[in-house]
Amino acid sequence: MRRLLAASTLALTLAAGAAHAQAVPVETVDAAVQRILPEVTAWRRDLHQHPELGFAETRTAGVVADHLRALGLEVRTGVGKTGVVGVLRGAHPGRVVALRADMDALPVQEATGLPFASTATGAYMGATVPVAHACGHDMHIAMLMGAAEVLAGLKDQISGTIVFVFQPAEEGAPPGEPKGGAALMIEEGALANPKPEAIFGLHVVPGRPGTVFYRPEGFMAASDRVDISLKGKQTHGAWPWRGVDVVAVAAQVVDTVNTLTARTVDPTTTPTVFTIATVNAGVRYNIIPDSAALSGTLRTFDVTQRDALVARANSAIGHVAEAYGATAEFSVKQNAALVFNDVGLSAWLAPVLTEAAGQGNVNPATPPTTVAEDFSYFQQVIPGVFYHLGASPDGVDPSQSAPNHSPEFSPNEKVLPLGVKTHVLTALRFLERP
Structure with a gap:
């Protein structure tokens, strides 16, 4: 009799578990997203009007934390200075998955003409500068806040735990800071207690609205900052032979960098971009200075090739x-590692994103892009996939629409519900996996 009761209890337990693991219908998600869309749009516009630079996202973090607490989530603030982590525990035990959004803005003077355009300023490198969400992070925050609300409303149907990571300083470590937002959040336990099995994130970029695109393996480039300091000998501009002309040396350095990239890297194997973007030297038209400072960026998709190019450049x-007759100091500092999308997760994700975006709107084999993202550091700890949402304005050719970091960058608000939906379905379907 005891065996029979035990067997019956086990059968009931398994049946209950199976019921909990049933997929939440996409129609349920659609309806929930549409209900909260006015909130998501209002959050986006409020955040757009109140942008904050990296590690200064105090107001932004407060808006996020208050919302997550109101949903009943466990909330940790100050993770990586201004980062926020929210934990939603479903009604039943199961896996753990993470979703991430970045929060910082840029020192850019907005020129979108939007009625809610930013007029904010902030402190950057000792100066007061205009600040704007010229990369779409306001969209990302609003989307993930919306996803948290939808998922909290489905708590009774969720088996497992969802970790919401709102990250500061994605645009790189501010001057004087040794680490950017992702690396610092990881160091301070953003991916611990509970530790997710996987993490997913998104970014709005120029592209046909409603489309989603990404690729397995190397998707977004590793980014290094390069600094070159040249020392020569000051002299009169009329007597260059009496000194050591660092301006001439700087010109040769730029040409050397361009030639190294074009003539020593096979472009058919891995994209590589090595750009010298600033050259600073001198104070007067007729004085050859004794020093020059150059800086630039190196974008690569292969660690071995990157290391070899750095050694050759040095x-x-x-x-x-x-x-x-001059001297040179050459230094390289990583801003972001290679965004490497887990191969298995990338294949699993394609039908989930198609469920969200519709047939024909998902490209899981898009070419790599030389822009960078510090989401890559999360992927070094746990498997993850990062994908892009096309968000060009209606009627504008994506190849001609203003790019991220432009003063005119203005992502299409019509993609807000899609971003919420991709987040929600990614988390649900991951937790529903057998």
Whole structure:
């Protein structure tokens, strides 16, 4: 009799577990997203009007934390200075998955003409600068806040736990800070207690509204900051032979970098971009200065190839300086690692995103892009996938629409519900996996 009762109890338990694991219908998700869309739009516009630079997202973090608490989530603030982590525990035990959004704005003077355009300012490198959400992070925050509300409303149907990561300083470590937002949040336990099995994130970019695109393996480039310091000998501009002309050396350095990239890297194997973007030297038209400072960015998709190019550049720049009688110091600092989408998760995700966006609107094999994202650091700890949402204005050719970081960048608010829906379905379907 005891065996029979035990067997019956086990059968009931398994049946209950199976019931809990049933998929939430996409129609249920659609209806919930539409109900909260006015809120999501209002959050986006409020956040757009009140942008904050990296590690200064105090108001933004407060808006996020208050919302998550109102939903009944466990909330931790100050994770990575201004980061916020919310934990939603479903009614039944199960897996753990994470969703991430970035919160920081840029030192950009907005020129979108929107009625809710930013007029905010902030402190950057010792100066007061205009600040704007010129990369779409306001959209990302609003989407993930909306997803948290939808998922909290489905708590009784969820088996497992969802971790919401709202990250500061995605645009890189601010001057004087050793680490950016993702690395610091990880260091301070954003992916611990509970530890997710996987993490997913998104970004709005130029593209046909309603489309989703990404790729397995290397998707977004590793980004390094390059600094070059040249030392020569000051002299009169009329007597260049009496000194060491660092301006001429700087010109040769730029040419050397461009030649190294074009002539020593096979472009058919991995994209590589090495750009010198600033050259600073001198104070007067007829004085050859004694020093020059150059800076730039290196974007790569292969660690071994990147290391080899850095070594060649260091050696070549040193030789150029030596030929003129100058000296050179060369340094490289990583801003973001390679966004490497887990192969298995990438394949699993394609039908989930199609469920959200519709047939023909998902491309899981898009070419890699040389822009960077520090979501990559989360992927170094747990498997993850990062994908893009097309968000060009209606009627505008995506190839001609203003890019991210432009003063005119204005992502299409019509993609807000899709972003909420991709977040929600990604989390639900991951937790529903057998």
